[in-house]
Amino acid sequence: MTDPSLNEPEPKEFEQEERELEKHGLHFELNRRTFMQTAGAFSAAMAFGLPETASAKAPAAAMVRTVTLSVNGSPRPLSLDSRTSLLDALREHLDLTGSKKGCDHGQCGACTVLVNGRRVNSCLTLAFAAEGAEITTIEGLAKTADPKDIGELHPMQAAFLEHDGYQCGYCTPGQICSAVAAVEEYKRGALSIVSLHTGKVDHPEMTDDEIRERMSGNICRCGAYPNIVAAVRTVARGESA
Ligand code: FES
Ligand code: FES
Numbered sequence: 588m589t590d591p592s593l594n595e596p597e598p599k600e601f602e603q604e605e606r607e608l609e610k611h612g613l614h615f616e617l618n619r620r621t622f623m624q625t626a627g628a629f630s631a632a633m634a635f636g637l638p639e640t641a642s643a644k645a646p647a648a649a650m651v652r653t654v655t656l657s658v659n660g661s662p663r664p665l666s667l668d669s670r671t672s673l674l675d676a677l678r679e680h681l682d683l684t685g686s687k688k689g690c691d692h693g694q695c696g697a698c699t700v701l702v703n704g705r706r707v708n709s710c711l712t713l714a715f716a717a718e719g720a721e722i723t724t725i726e727g728l729a730k731t732a733d734p735k736d737i738g739e740l741h742p743m744q745a746a747f748l749e750h751d752g753y754q755c756g757y758c759t760p761g762q763i764c765s766a767v768a769a770v771e772e773y774k775r776g777a778l779s780i781v782s783l784h785t786g787k788v789d790h791p792e793m794t795d796d797e798i799r800e801r802m803s804g805n806i807c808r809c810g811a812y813p814n815i816v817a818a819v820r821t822v823a824r825g826e827s828a
Pocket of ligand 2: 752753754755756757758759806807808809810811
């Protein structure tokens with residue numbers, strides 16, 4: 588069996604590697620050597636019943652950074668582990684629990700929020716990558732901070748209500764954020780694969796097929812799709828809900 592220490596960088600190489608990491612602000616990353624040291628200490632502590640010796644605290648503390656996110660029009664300063672997803676920053680640190688964690692793998696769309704008006708899966712976006720951008724969550728879509736009636740909601744929220752575009756509601760915040768951006772994309776003349784298939788590439792109509800395709804990243808486990816399509820169609824065509 589190959590001795591793993593044979594792959595260890597020489598001290599000089601190691602120092603150079605450390606300098607490079609520091610230069611790029613990545614020194615907090617757990618490099619192989621630190622990992623081996625930490626794992627060694629942890630194993631020894633477990634073996635000898637000395638939990639306090641197994642301190643992985645140093646690298647963890649070093650990973651915390653400060654960041655200010657602009658969320659729903661307000662600056663929100665945060666101290667976060669640099670690996671925190673935007674979804675966790677919103678839900679766990681800012682108490683904005685409208686965005687939902689469905690799969691945490693970019694497959695369901697429940698976590699969709701708008702970043703500079705573009706829809707993103709916040710579970711796949713690092714909070715730090717969203718610094719400097721305007722983030723809009725479902726809580727920030729309505730016309731007023733504390734809407735009292737349907738007229739104070741965003742037209743897409745109102746359309747979902749009018750068309751019963753939900754059952755359990757778990758996917759709904761992501762569906763609505765996604766639909767808002769999808770309609771904007773359509774208004775800008777952005778194409779989808781359906782536009783290409785139908786040959787309607789010069790400002791395609793928002794047909795039901797177009798809506799289904801453009802909303803295909805948002806899964807609804809309750810199967811409220813016909814009503815979701817109806818809600819999006821209403822807003823895209825400028826018809827009142
Ligand atoms: Fe982000 Fe499912 S939770 S895509
Ligand atoms: Fe239940 Fe969509 S309304 S998952």
